[in-house]
Amino acid sequence: MSADAVTVEVGLGTRSYDILIGPGLIGRAGEEIARRLPGIRAAIVSDENVAAHHLGALSESLSRSGIESTSIMLPAGEKTKNFDALQQVVDGILAARLERGDAVIALGGGVIGDLAGFAAGIVRRGMNFVQMPTSLLAQVDSSVGGKTGINTAHGKNLVGVFHQPRLVLADTGALDTLPAREFRAGYAEVAKYGLIDRPDFFAWLEKNWQEVFDGGPARTEAIAQSCSAKAEVVARDEFETGDRALLNLGHTFGHALEAATGYDGARLVHGEGVAIGMALAHRFSARLNLASHDDAARVEAHLTAVGLPWRMADIPGPLPDAERLLGYIAQDKKVSRGALTFILTHGVGQSFIARDVPASEVLSFLRENHPG
Known part of the structure; x- marks a missing residue:
């Protein structure tokens, strides 16, 4: 293994797997995969943007290790997460x-990982799956934990399966080819881990975020801390029956905003939705007298410093009215038997699962914060 790679284990008994984090892992993928899955053949699922940068190096690495591969190319973007692409x-x-x-090897961001993982979970009732996330968001969140799925007209990620990978290779060098906006969007998920239950990590990010953006040891440290935080939660609650739901901080509001914008990446990408959602969750908590307004302001200040949106008004173009937004929230898969469930907070690093949140409270909060 590369001397520069950090290893984080996801402890799931006989299905435990490693997350390797560091530079140069795409070029070493063949030997890492062959060591764990000897004698396999593989399908590489990627999108046109990622493939232009990394497919050649991956195919060559697999070939050197005796792994025969085929490539399946998809268009880039959230709109690819649909039934047609899954069938392809x-x-x-x-x-x-x-x-x-x-x-099945997923080479790409969260869209490719979710889609390829879903295919791996259902073809022949479950094939081996390897995650090779190339976006920051995928490296710290969607590639870890086995959630896979696609979007429908009714909402995001409503169709899918839990299917754990056998290995995650997070090549930090791949992040150098990311557009700045995509890196920032992924950073929202990094900050999320501090806001859930690691206040010291959030304070570290407030001091070191520029170094995380610039690359080097701070970036690897931030990714490793994020993966470790997620791995701990997944090991405790693989199928999200308990506290794994905490990982959805910001996502209930965020997913509703993504659906409201028609998954139009020009207007809002997933990480930006999460950033706005986290700010709204802290502001909503303060409105309910669960947390202080100072904590909400601190979150908003950090998101502003790194260049992320934090208000609904930061989304270009018109949004549906508050009633329609509440409808998207009610459709979200984090709703159980009609009761609204949110991840709320008592302060930075003190998130908790709030069940039976009154829809009337959510509606009036959405009206107050709606740019219209």
């Missing part, structure tokens, strides 16, 4: 005559 991936895997013991 499934057909590509089957056309290559891959078997259950072979592997």
Whole structure:
């Protein structure tokens, strides 16, 4: 293994797996995969943008380690997470005559990881899956924990399965090719781990965020801390029946805003939705007298410092009215038997699961914060 790589284990008994974090891992992928999955063939699922930068190096690495591979290309963007693209991936895997013991490799951001993982979970009732996240958001969040899925007209990630990877290779060098906006959006998920239950990590980010953006040891440290935080939660609650729901801080508001913008990445990408959602969650907590307004202001100040949006008014273009936004929230999969469940907070690093939140409170809060 690369001397520069940090290893974080996701402890799931016989299904435990490693997350390797560091530079140069795409070029070393073949040997890392072959060591864990000897004798396999593979399908690489990627999008056109990522493939232009990294597919050649990955294919070459697999070939050097004796892994025969086929590539399945999809358009870039959130709108690719749909049934049509899923069928394209499934057909590509089957056309290559891959078997259950072979592997699907996701080379890309969260969209590719979620979609390829879903395909791996359902083809032949479950194939091996390797995550190779190339965006910051995917490296610290969606590549870890086995959640896979696609979007529908009814909402985000409403169709999918839990299907854990066998290995995650987070090549920090791949982040150097990210557009600045995509890196910032991914950073929202990094900050999230501090806001959930690691106040010291959030304070560290307030001091060191510029170094995280610039690259080097601080970036690797931030990714490793984030993966470690997620791995701990996943090991305790793999199927989100308990406190894994804390990882959804900001997501209930954020997913509603993504649906409200029609998943138009020009207006709002996932990490930006999460950033606004986290700020709204802290502000809503303060409104309910669960936390202080100073904590909400501190979160908003940090998001502003790194260049992330934190208000609904920061989203370009018109939004549906508050009643429609509440409808999107009610459709979100974090709702149980009609009761609204939110991740709220008693302060920075003190998040908790709030069940049975009155819809009337949410509606009046949305009206107060709606840019219209």
